[in-house]
Amino acid sequence: METTPVIKKAKAEILRQAKTYITTLFEEKLPKQLVYHSLKHTTLTVKEVRALGEAAELDASNQEALELAAWFHDTGYLDTYDGHEYRSMERAGEWxxxxxxxxxxxxxxxxxxxxxxxxxxxxxxxxxILVDADLCSxxxxxxxxxxxxxxxxxxxxxxxxxSNTEWAEIQFTFLLSSKFRSHAAxxxxxxxxxxxxxxxKKRLKKIEKKEKKKKEEVQGNFAEGKRGVETMFRTTYDNHVSLSQMADNKANMMISLNAVILSILITYLGAKTSSIGPxxxxxxxxxxxxxxxxxxxxGSVVSAILSAQPDVTTFKWLKKSPAIATNRRINILFFGNFTKLSLDDFQGGMNxxxxxxxxxxxNMITDIYYLGEVLSRKYRLLRISYTIFMVGLILTALSFGIVLLYKA
Incomplete structure (x- = not known):
């Protein structure tokens, strides 16, 4: 007659110890990013397994084991996210x-x-019962x-x-694919x-309707501003062409100037060598x-030549790649891209x-982006060419001055 209270007391004690242990463990070591699989979720799961176990009229031994499993079922999150259940098993067994x-x-x-x-x-x-309690939400x-x-x-x-639509679809699909297994649940x-x-379902339809309306409004505004958009593209293309021509003209000027200087120096030095000796x-x-x-x-002429050198952006097309027209990194309107395709792929992409x-x-935006990359390279090399020319002339003039002073 006296053994039953002792057993109940022992069972209650192991559950109190488990609660204290898990509470301390989660408060000290559970990552703050786990806002769903938190101590609150574990406590709720324990509460639910207690209610479900009582409804299922489990005996005291099974009820105790069920609550212990509920306390430990998410402790594996302290070590890993995917497959945490197996680590939770190990922690429970060890403790x-x-x-x-x-x-x-x-x-x-x-x-x-x-x-x-x-x-x-x-x-x-x-x-x-444990699975049902874990999914009680x-x-x-x-x-x-x-x-x-x-x-x-x-x-x-x-x-x-x-996005809101994607999450609503995930939640709706999860609801439809899940079910409670125990009679009590x-x-x-x-x-x-x-x-x-x-x-x-109602929420998903509402979000989809809202997103559709928003898309229609954006498309409507886009259509209303069509002339402005086309003007923007036309102006941007014109600016890129003008800047490219300007860079090429400057590069040609540097090429001509330095080529003349090199020709004069080579001719002069060659004549001196042949007529008067070294x-x-x-x-x-x-x-x-x-x-x-x-x-x-x-140095200046080499940089100028590199600047004026044609630069064609290309890409490596793989059959496993996404559709041509929908690939944001590909500009099907540019010959450097579409000449890598077969005629069938090009026609399909254009259609x-x-x-x-x-x-x-x-595709037009992609083209502008690549044009900008080419322009950036041109002007960077052109700036190097002018800098070399300027610094070189200064150093040459200074060295001639020093030579004259030395000879004097």
Whole structure:
């Protein structure tokens, strides 16, 4: 007659210890990004398994194991995100073994936690109850609020971002693909689950309607501003062509000027060598300014030639790549891109482009971007050419001045 209270007291004690251990563990070590799989979620799961276990009229031993599994089922998140259930099993087994918990009951707890993994079977009633409690938000009024916490957690931990429409579709699909397995869970969450399905369906339609209306408004505004958009593109193209011509003219000027300088120097030095012998035998110090002038002219003309050199942007087309017209990195209107395609691919891409105004503008924007890259390279090399020429002339003049002072 006195053994029953002692057993109940022992059972209550292991649950209190588990609660204290998990609470401290989560408060100290659980990553802050886990806003859904938090201590609050674990506490709610324990509360729900307690209610479901009582409704299912479980015996005290199974009820205790169920609550222990609920406390430990998310502890694996401290170590890993995907597949955390298996790490949770290990943590539960290690801790329960330290407490001297029976080995056969530890196995029951571990198998319940294993069942919470999406790919594991849920065969026993205890496993089904734990899984149902873990997914109790499907049948609660705070389903949408819980979903937003999960959305924020995925964005912070997994780097996955979803639009409102995408998230509403994910939630609706999850609702339809999920179901409560235990009889107790069906009784407890069934009505609210159906209400959540209807509400989410209504929410999805509302979001899709709103997004469609917004898209139509944008397209309408885009059509109204068509003339302004076309003027912008035309002006931008004209500016790019003018800047490119200006860069080529400046490069040609530098090429001509430095080519003349090099020709004069080579002719002069060649004539001196042939007629009077080595020009700098008597004045070897003159090699310094003359060498500077030759290096200046050579460096400047090379940079100018590189600037004026044609630069065609290309890409490597693979058959496994996305459709031509929808690839934002490809400009099908530019010969440097479309000459890499077969005639069939080019014709298909052009037909697709002509059917979609957005794709056409995207290709034009891509073309402007690549033109800007070419212009940037041209002016960078042109600036180098002018800088070499300027610095070289200054150094040459200074060196000639020093030579004259030295000879004097």
């Amino acid at each position: 329960l073994q330290e407490q001297g918990y029976p080995t056969d009951r530890i196995a029951v707890v571990r198998e319940m936690i294993r069942a919470t993994h999406r790919d594991e079977p849920r065969e026993t009633e205890l496993q089904q 499907l049948g609660r009024e705070d389903f949408c609020a819980s979903g937003e916490l999960l959305r924020a957690e995925w964005e912070a931990v997994l780097g996955r971002s979803y 069906k009784e407890r969450y069934g009505e609210q689950y159906k209400a959540n399905v209807k509400e989410q 020009a700098f035998t008597r004045n070897p110090i003159l090699t310094v300014p003359m060498g500077l002038l030759v290096a200046t002219a050579l 697709e482009l002509m059917r979609d105004k957005d794709l056409m503008y995207t």
